[in-house]
Amino acid sequence: MSDAQVKTLGERQAFPPLLSVDGIKVHYGAIQALKGVSLTVGKGEVVALIGANGAGKTSTLRAVSGMLKPSGGRIQFNGHDTTTLKAHQLVPRGMAHAPEGRGVFPNMTVQENLELGAYLRTDTSGIQADLEKSFTLFPVLKERRKQMAGTLSGGEQQMLAIARALLSKPQLLLLDEPSLGLAPQVTEAIFRTLREVNATGVSVLLVEQNAHLALNAAHYGYVLETGEVVMAGPGKALLESAEVRRAYLGE
């Protein structure tokens, strides 16, 4: 078990359990991307997953959201075993994944993209209310609602991806590299919104290369190295740890 080698810092704030990932393994052909990753996310908690390129952050998120099937280990969400469920079966259970590279539908309008986020919902008035809510969260999307998503800037596409994910009314939001390729002010705006979203009770599992930003926003963090969790602790504790500062914050 790789769990034994995880260096744990500090005390974790208590949240009721929501997601528990237990020793999952992922293979791409002969290459092992995850060698047994374990982590948990509580209800209302923001958890960051940091690590270098190729450490297995995106693979972890994909396994959790059902985009790929783990070759070993177990995933529990909301008290149910979801290890073998596919992505579209996890959405109605309260999981939303804004994928890497944003994954908006460029040939559809902003409005149509948002509607697709609510694809499984039938409460028309509720959807309308949530649409308005996402427009207050991201006013720029309201201005551009009739525009093709492919014509938006990178930051606007990221906002659209997050807003679209939220329209499924998730309990857990999986975010893959929300800061990728964005200007610092845009990134800050997105992280501010993330805190607002979290304040409404949505849990967040966040994958980031920008360790400083992620650990500041997160209650708890995990450090991933070559497919294994090597360190875990509250966001602030990890930020202060000498190893994290050396490896990920460039000091």
Next chain:
Amino acid sequence: MAQLLQHLINGLAAGTIYALVALGYTMVYGVLKLINFAHGDVMMVGVYMGYATAFALGRDMRSSLVGVAVVFAVAMLGCALLGFFIERFAYRPLREKPRLTALITAIGISFALSYGFQLDIGFLPGAAPRAFPEVIAPVEWLVIGDRDVVVWNWQVISFGIAVALMVGLQYLVFRTRFGQAMRAVSWDHRVAALMGIPTDRVIALTFMLSSALAAGAGLLYAIKDTSVSPLMGLYVGLKAFVAAVIGGIGHVQGAVVGGLVLGLVEEFVVGYAASTWRDAVAFGFLILVLLVKPGGLFGRVTAEKV
């Protein structure tokens, strides 16, 4: 002048049939980026299903309105089922494999159907073409002058059915929830699944729909041609594929326009030049269109990401 009008009518009638088959190529290409080369042969199987149903109904029954509806319904439902099985057992297992694998499988299914149907074992019909029964008895619908221009009832019916199916499809793709799901799957089926869209079901339904359309078009073709043969799928399928590419494969409107244009071009060649030139001009026209607009009339050329 009258001659021109007559050719226009004939060309449009033939073109709508190409357009319906072309829509099937374009829809499947849209969701899977797969050229389903078996599409024409699925159409051929549908025509045989209609043929068998027409005989089972008997001479009086089959040319009644109910009879015609039954013939079309059996062929279209039967083909939808065939399309479902082909997708489920031939293409789905190859979904994550390189595209070439599925393409070659499609060619394999095409040959299996077109040559399998040439056997005369059991229910298989054998290689010889057969006369297609008069499901719609030909009646002159409109005659202008001294038979200068004749519009047949089957041309009008065929045109009407084709237009209704196209409008319905346009509505389905752009105005319904299922259509929205189809368009999402067409862009990226992995991301579509993250919206909660059951991508496998959307793809299966797309196959069923395109196969049903093919069966309908095939019957219209057989009624016009008054014959059915195991190789008709290869021929009509190839022409419809050309129509889809001329229009820009993946585009609903492109398939319709491509089909109509091809039907008209062929008719004018037959009318003003010689019928032996028809196929050469049809494929020559394809080359010409692709030289000027490589993405087809409606398509946009997008750089492939490597």
